[in-house]
Amino acid sequence: MLVLNDDQVMLQDAARGFVSEKAPVAALRKIRDEKIADGFDRGLWRSMAEMGWTGVLVPEDQGGLGFGFVGAGVICEEMGRTLTASPFLSTAMMAATALSRAGSPAQKERWLPAIVAGEAVIATAVDEGRRHDPAGTAMRAERHGNGFRLSGTKAYVVDGQAADAVLVAARTAGSAGETGGFSLFLVETATRGLSAERLSTLDSRGAAELTFDGVEVTADAVVGEVDDGFPLLEIVLGAGRAGLAAELSGNAQESFDRTMAYLRERKQFGRTIGAFQALQHRAAHLFCEVEVARSAVLAALQALDADPAGASLAVSVAKSKASSVARLAAQEAVQMHGGIGMTDAIDIGLFMKRMQVASTLYGDADFHADRVARARGF
Amino acid sequence: MLVLNDDQVMLQDAARGFVSEKAPVAALRKIRDEKIADGFDRGLWRSMAEMGWTGVLVPEDQGGLGFGFVGAGVICEEMGRTLTASPFLSTAMMAATALSRAGSPAQKERWLPAIVAGEAVIATAVDEGRRHDPAGTAMRAERHGNGFRLSGTKAYVVDGQAADAVLVAARTAGSAGETGGFSLFLVETATRGLSAERLSTLDSRGAAELTFDGVEVTADAVVGEVDDGFPLLEIVLGAGRAGLAAELSGNAQESFDRTMAYLRERKQFGRTIGAFQALQHRAAHLFCEVEVARSAVLAALQALDADPAGASLAVSVAKSKASSVARLAAQEAVQMHGGIGMTDAIDIGLFMKRMQVASTLYGDADFHADRVARARGF
Amino acid sequence: MDALEAFRRETRAWLDANCPAEMRTPVSGDDDICWGGRNFVFKSEAQKVWLARMAERGWTVPGWPKAYGGGGLSHEEVKVLKEEMRAIGARSPLESFGIWMLGPALLAFGSEEQKQEHLPRIARGEIRWCQGYSEPNAGSDLASLQTRAEDAGDHFVVTGSKIWTSYADKADMIFCLVRTDFSAPKHLGISFLLFDMTWPGVSTKPILLISGKSPFCETFFDGVKVPKANLVGTLNRGWDIAKYLLTHEREMIGGGGGGLLGGRSPGQVAAQEIGTDGEGKLADAFLRADVARAEVDALAFAATMARYKDEAASGGKGVGDRSAVLKYYGTELNKRRHELLMRTAGHEGLEWEGARSNDGERPRGWLRTKANSIEGGTSEVMLDIVAKRLLQLPNA
């Protein structure tokens, strides 16, 4: 059934109430204007932990809520509506997925309770260039004694500027372009040789470029299988992509709703501009697109809950569609607001900025359309 | 100056008068309903010869008018407005270009006066498969005594069903995909081993699939250089592409004009449908597109007159743009006409059918966008 | 084992025993469809037997009440029946506008006598119905229809003409919107009548489309006498029935998207027809970008149809005005699908007649889809519905 169940509806209501009270768009402006280096409010993150959100993808037997991907997506969607900045995607979705599925007992013990408690932020570092290209990973992890030595640079690591540890994809074999030879490592950011350059970003949340300059780790740092880490990386990225798709759906819905409110209120040429049929038809078309994106997102989240390794088609459909629809929604929102939409005085521009970041991360609309085509045989 | 000069304006007026009187859309219906095998009316073609159109691209010293490509395009545009069926494109544009530029004295003497007199129809045969792909030509012309033996099949040869001779591109060297090794031959259709299967087509004009079964020709049949015929072929195709672009521009303008007339007249929900702003904005957008396509076509025709070998960027811009704009115009025309637009009782559907043919021939919108990209370095 | 599972087993066994082998082969064209009606000529004994057996159980209209010739099945049971039929490739025993349109209308608005008279005959395939809605000058503004039914005591006298009446030349009866009050506001003077296509004054003429022959007709009424008993619902309130059926039809067109989106996607067709490169990618890079995006949209739209259906099922309400979303989006997608198929076909898509093009199947299919966004309510009307009813944007 492509509908939320009762528990999920309750979670949605709770999430909506929480973000509108604790993390309205004004909270993002505060992070921006006060130049908070973490890119999020740690107090808010602790409150999210109290709500249980940090454990949404951690199984109950490991101290989490085990709400699954639909639950996580519902939270992302609501955060998308208020542009809530938090390490939810990096930590509660991607890192929690990696560790709860493939972490060693020691890794789980060390990190899962800390994630659930809202005390640890863990970033995932994959891309090395301007485009998302996991298979293109070139960074090497050379064997070194019993462990590995990591060298290379990771571009635009989400929450890398605030992370306690980084899940990093590197090559223990093979070369850029191949999907074999991947290994994932969990490296504490305080490790010698690892440095982070904070990036000031369009969405005010920041990110980091991480440089690994001969960073030495023991074999215990490996998450999952040495040389065969790509399938796990795909699942972790799947979590990130679905989370972003859900957030983009929320982003699109909210900028759409605000635009409809404006159309019902603003007067020009002696009438409410929402009465102009040309705008009505564009609004109606956009509504259809927003509806279609929502469905694709729900289908992807359910597919992830059913089988994370088999959900990649559904996830790519969702990320592609949500990215392009959120873009259209942002464009129409600015245009229909007219001049005021161009000013920093209202929030519409902030939705456009975050849309650009979320649609670019972990594969843009075309990256995922390409994956859909491959999955469908052409 | 991107405007017609006085002579060209006079030619345009004359052409418009001629086609609206002698070759209105009803004339095409007659060809269709009476299943005229040539796909055009030979009487009309003789009248065009009397107008001098057949010699529009034949230099004055060879018995033509030498009006150039702008003149030829003006005629194509007007024929596009009434869906005039004639061998103007194949014979007066493509064959005349090939022969007047690269024909031997004997070929010129044999064919140019016949073209000008409206007594000869000459088709050009290039493509061999479903897509336009001149470099992909595989057909062989083996050396055989002093001459050549041609074997292979040519798909969708415009006016091939009615032609007296065919200008055919074949390989005397190289293989499919290469641009070297081309030679062009002018072969009379009565030659032994050459057979034509008439195709019934969407636009009711017909076409032919030509089979060359060991057709023997002498060296005198070669037009231009042996093994180095590709540049000439490109010029001949450039003439065809520009002619089709001009026709598509006329097609788009006419279906647009008819649609505007309908919008100003048809009433629904108590008002003229042209008063609905959603339709007004679509109409206005379409008008802009039609205007932009017109400009691109004129620029291409002028570029051909200036330097046929250097016009390929301008021609591809025109063919790509005119193809996509005529498609949009046809789609909007049917949709805005509603149910009646779907019926054979009115002409709108005939414009859509011819648009499909003309936009496909000698490269569709994307084929030419690809060429534009290459020419611009990406 | 729950009752539904028991029903499934029973159904499977019955279908296995009763569905003729020939009726388990795919339908190859309009010719293979059983439309029923007085003059219907069965294509085979198997087709006739299959209709008779299914009709006997009421399974031509499995969800209708048994009292009117239906199967009396629950929503879940109907779903099971369809699943089991699909599992063995069983053809539909009967298609008709009676099943799709008139039946639901009579169940909602008809008198007991009308239900008794018409529904069982629809269920058994005895009467073939056509629909008399559109008129040449009404178009999208259906309520402005001008076909008049004059009150003549115990009967009406119907004069006017209808357009887009599918299979009117093959139908036995018509359900028809007529104007019974010219002085009332246009929505309040319309009535819903049933009458026989063989009655004096009725004539039909097929419509030639840009895609070629079509099942559509123009239908003319010249003083047709229709008994007042053939009025469905209340006099002058036929618009309520029309609206009910229009919403129902939109849901079918948009939501029965199997038909719109069925079969191979344009990308898959293109890969087969044009070929792929060494990496398995469609060899035409520009086309590939567009078919890939179309695939994303088609899959996302399929999820939307499923979501709306599931929401309707779990919420206990129909899809309602959101059927306009499905109708608009589904038909626009289908037009795009056929544009992509034409690009794929290239020169081969330009052939109109002849064996190798199957008489121009591809270009005719392409042209035919241009009507998708016109018939059953234009895309413009759908967008108006979305803007006004779902988004509550103000009137001009």
Place this chain on the structure above:
Amino acid sequence: MDALEAFRRETRAWLDANCPAEMRTPVSGDDDICWGGRNFVFKSEAQKVWLARMAERGWTVPGWPKAYGGGGLSHEEVKVLKEEMRAIGARSPLESFGIWMLGPALLAFGSEEQKQEHLPRIARGEIRWCQGYSEPNAGSDLASLQTRAEDAGDHFVVTGSKIWTSYADKADMIFCLVRTDFSAPKHLGISFLLFDMTWPGVSTKPILLISGKSPFCETFFDGVKVPKANLVGTLNRGWDIAKYLLTHEREMIGGGGGGLLGGRSPGQVAAQEIGTDGEGKLADAFLRADVARAEVDALAFAATMARYKDEAASGGKGVGDRSAVLKYYGTELNKRRHELLMRTAGHEGLEWEGARSNDGERPRGWLRTKANSIEGGTSEVMLDIVAKRLLQLPNA
């Protein structure tokens, strides 16, 4: 040698002798532009000398009459001057709203006194003007403006506020639309006033855009006294001047497309930044399809700008309402161009501050273009103009 050729030689020689070397280097940003005005600080001696030399010949406004400080050149001569300046890479000596907007308005509508007073000072770069048109509550419906100018005998008292006044914080004077009659239909109660930004009651506040800092300001008038001699044209007929200038502005925005379409195309940028494959094709196939189509449209649009200009030149009329075509199409293309540049940039386009992104030059540029289809008349207003005036479609 004809006169024009003689003019060309003479001009070339003069430019060569008089344009300082530094003024032949490309402008690297807003800072390098000479705007003139009372408080303008020249960036270099060369900039000052260049302005002085050009102003002396009237070549800051070469087409204006000599009597008002212009060069008195013909249309063809102006073209030659521009060609020769381009040939040596000479910078424009002076940019200003006085040159672009107020000058043409005064030439068409001003009194002789007003022309004498203002035009030479514009030409010499002594006074910097800004434009007071838009208001917060007027938007696209400019004629509904509410800034009032009360008649107080020999002067008006102006109260209200303007928005989108570019460089109002740097300008010396403003040309401003005000309402002088509240009882008349909205287009018939507007007047066109000139006044000094230093007069009591005028204040400005910069506007922060989504792309960051901007030259735009809000400008407030609190009982500003403006002598009646500063009224341009007829009282209450300022809308005629406004319309004239709006059309003029649209032509500049759409037709001066050099600015919109200048530099490398998105496809060329992408090829350089992302790289090409063995065949020289942009390595991202999906992006390539889109930049290729954008290239087609950009080249076809460039031909349209040229055609309209040539038609206007040969027909002796201006571009007229077709300026709406240029404004609409050019600005939508420019937005698309920047969307493609953002796709090309990927992660690198997400950086907002810092040296390596040149303080987010690309995303700020992208965001800034979103205003292109709003400022100077929205795309919706342009489409209305096309529909109503060029296509003669009826009013609702």
